Amino acid sequence: MSDHPFLDTLDGQLDWQRELYRDLHRHPELSLQEDRTAQRIEAELAGLGLAVQRVGGTGVVGVLENGTGPTVLARADTDALPVTEDTGLEYSSTVPGVMHACGHDMHVAALLGAVKLLADHREAWSGTYVALFQPAEENAAGAQAMIDDGLVDRVPRPDVALAQHVMPFAAGTIGTAAGPVLSAGDSLRITVHGRGAHGSMPHNAVDPVVLAASIVLRLQTIVSRETQPGQFAVVTVGASNAGTKSNIIPDRAELLLNLRTYDTALRERIMAAIERIVRGECAAAGSPREPEFDYYDQFPLTANDEDANATVTRALAAHFGAEAVFPTTPYTASEDFSRIPDAFGVPYAYWFVGTVPAERYRAAVDSGTVSSEIPANHSPFFAPAIDPSLEIATRAQAVAALAYLAPSSPAAEEAR
Ligand code: ZN
Ligand code: ZN
Secondary structure (H helix, E strand, O other): OOOOHHHHHHHHOHHHHHHHHHHHHHOOOOOOOOHHHHHHHHHHHHHOOOEEEEOOOOOEEEEEEEOOOOEEEEEEEOOOEOOOOOOOOOOOOOOOOOEOOOOHHHHHHHHHHHHHHHHHOHHHOOEEEEEEEEOOOOOOOHHHHHHHOOHHHHOOOOOEEEEEEEEEEEOOOEEEOOEEEEOEEEEEEEEEEOEOEEOOOHHHOEOHHHHHHHHHHHHHHHHHHHOOOOOOEEEEEEEEEOOOOOOEEOOEEEEEEEEEEOOHHHHHHHHHHHHHHHHHHHHHHOOOOOOEEEEEEEEOOEEEOHHHHHHHHHHHHHHHOHHHEEEOOOEOOOOOOOHHHHHHOOOEEEEEEEEEOHHHHHHHHHOOOHHHHOOOOOOOOOOOOHHHHHHHHHHHHHHHHHHHHOOOOHHHHHHO
């Protein structure tokens, strides 16, 4: 690990980071309610000498300026989930029904650790480091809230944006990939209209139950008949609601859909196909009113820039050893991080950090029990191992930034 020798001073700050992590874990806060978390982050950043501002309510941005050079933005999300913790850990949540079950507390502690490394060793790099703490990732509201509050005009424009997520695979390993690493996720409420009537007089009705049933069946052909085999897409009808009683034909039906895609063009084609099918079926049924489409809980695609991913992957492999960095397949989960680099119009890299003690993970792989034995994100049993996960995640944030900010790095030379 001789690429950035100063990073070994991490040993001296890890106790502070462990305390920080346990404190955040004990005091989780739901999306858009991260007040205590934001205050702790503000205090730490100010203590490290950064210019700090609130952006988007409970969002916090600290800027570390250190001479000429590239600008790197690194992001951590800060919110917790409505989950009742069942880990039995000594530092378990003290808030009933709320838990850091997705590891965002680890993201915060790691990013603050990277800030401290860079703040304490200004001689080792030059440029600008923007540490961004984003609220409300879990409901896809936080990145947009920061953008709506003027983020793009209030912080230096980055050359690249970086983010990471802890995942339940072997600690000490890091997954990276160019292109899609998380899916775009969209929820959609469709309301179709019929004409209500007595259940004994169907000839006076336009039956929205039959209409909704036809729509549900035909929607199945979007993936099976309209999407190229091998391309990833999910169209799920998660709810179909109409009517109250056996002898009343209702006047409307509501469908709730969930879509997942790894490709923006395909996502748009699928949305257009859904609307075409629904309108077509409504016309076929003689529906008296146009259907309504209401998109909600929309997560953008997370697709890594090829060059940014190559730069970060090379730096991580140089630091941790090539065997520690593996090419990840995309996860079907979703994230709102990419809204931030997209708002600036800049490339980004997003990677995954393992949190399960390596021997334990290997044993679960060997016995084929990973899905039953290793609690995943959002589980009440999700419990990242602080050591060595926190150190690895801190080093990963610092090393990825230094690929751009350290004077000797090829990426920094190029950007100069
Ligand atoms: Zn989550
Ligand atoms: Zn998460």
